[in-house]
Amino acid sequence: MSCPPTSFIGWVGHDKSSAKGNLRWESFVPKTWTEEDVDIAIECCGVCGSDIHTLRSGWAPADYPVIVGHEIVGRAVRVGRKAAGGIKVGDRVGVGAQSSACLTAECEDCSNGDEHHCENEGNCNTYDMRYPDGSKATGGYAEHTRVPSHFAFKIPEAISSIEAAPMLCAGITVYAPLVENNAGPGIRVGIVGVGGLGHFGLLWAKALGCTSITAISRTTAKKDDCLKMGATAFIATDEEEDWSTKYAKTVDLIVCTVSSHKMPLNDYLKLLRLRGTFIMVGVPEDSLPAIDLGTLTDRRAKIGGSTVGSRQQIREMLDLAVEKGVHPWINMYPMKDANKALIEFEEGKPRYRFVLKN
Known part of the structure; x- marks a missing residue:
């Protein structure tokens, strides 16, 4: 050899x-x-x-x-x-x-x-x-x-190389926290940030059969894209007044893909229903905003973080992409x-x- x-x-x-x-x-x-x-x-x-x-x-x-x-x-x-x-x-x-x-x-x-x-x-x-x-x-x-x-x-042969590549980091980074927090029928999901990670969040939430999928972005610039990807609701945080009150208690699980210390974190938490979960996958180079413990305790909410998934989760993700035709x-x-x-x-x-x- x-x-x-x-x-x-x-x-x-x-x-x-x-x-x-x-x-x-x-x-x-x-x-x-x-x-x-x-x-x-x-x-x-x-x-x-x-x-x-x-x-x-x-x-x-x-x-x-x-x-x-x-x-x-x-x-x-x-x-x-x-x-x-x-x-x-x-x-x-x-x-x-x-x-x-x-x-x-x-x-x-x-x-x-x-x-x-x-x-x-x-x-x-x-x-x-x-x-x-x-x-x-x-x-x-x-x-x-x-x-x-x-x-x-x-x-899998059914997935092109071009489409498979970003699944191996961006895709699994949002797939893992969704499945680990029981995303599927009966679960209302919110995805914060509609970029490379967030768009995968919408695609996987749809493939998993979530009851509702709320895309959360700063403006309406990506609204039409989000609806095509599977979102059933859209929140533009810079354009809608009192959005955290209007949409309060509407989601069970939020996966946050943004990595800015300026994010309205406490307003995101207000969107959670009782005993909801907020999972952070974006990793800022500086610290996160301070958390209002009152909002956290009132919601009995859980805050967590997630990175990439396991080898088994990657295999399951690829199988789901084939089964549901995720592109x-x-x-x-x-x-x-x-x-x-x-x-x-x-x-x-x-x-x-x-x-x-x-």
Whole structure:
């Protein structure tokens, strides 16, 4: 068997300015090969807000040089002898925001199927982290990537690569809190923010059969789109007076996708019915607004947070997409235009998810 390649080529960020469209197309060193790994020739990779936060060191100092992108779909071109999941050379596979975990029986999270919460050695995001041997995790703004096979998922033939890619981060980020909080018939759902994450929230809520789906945005600019995606009601918080009073106690579950410290958080909480739940999936670079405990206690409400989902949830999500014919709204860019995509992403142009295509 031939030796694995020692370098790939892709878009590399060297400092904070890379978030402003200053990535460089050049070679980089992938993680050290093991026989549990798979090399993937990338067909496409979604552009995620996490990419921007990381490139500009918004959440924490990035480990430059960094290759972002964690919504990856492509063909397996090299598969280790100990690879998991029955992956074979030529299979179409996808990789989301997590590329490894310790996966040991001693780990409570991994043994319970919550490997996405593993904090032991071996846990690694798909980029801007290091594996136990010190080699760097690299993402999908590239021609190839190398990841542990446990976190490479076979993509159902009924889902196109372009549509599957953003499901692997944006899609699962909102799918997981919906299903974990019993979204479905009899449940009234609210989705705050109609962007890349929020539009998935509307699509999944419809696919899950929720009784009502309220889209919550600042203006009515996206109202027609939301209704096409499955929303049954729409709230424009900057344009409607006393909206939190008008729509009080109308939803059981809110999934909030925005990441601004200026959000009217306490007004959102007023929308909850008794014993309602508010789940935060947007992650601001600064703190959230102060919470009015009176509103919280009066509603007997619960506030929580969520990140990506488990491997099993990702498989279930893909199956639901096939069963219900879920089609995310995509703007496609050639991989060569990654810098342009970053700039236009920051300008708020996605309707509603950018995907780079090799």
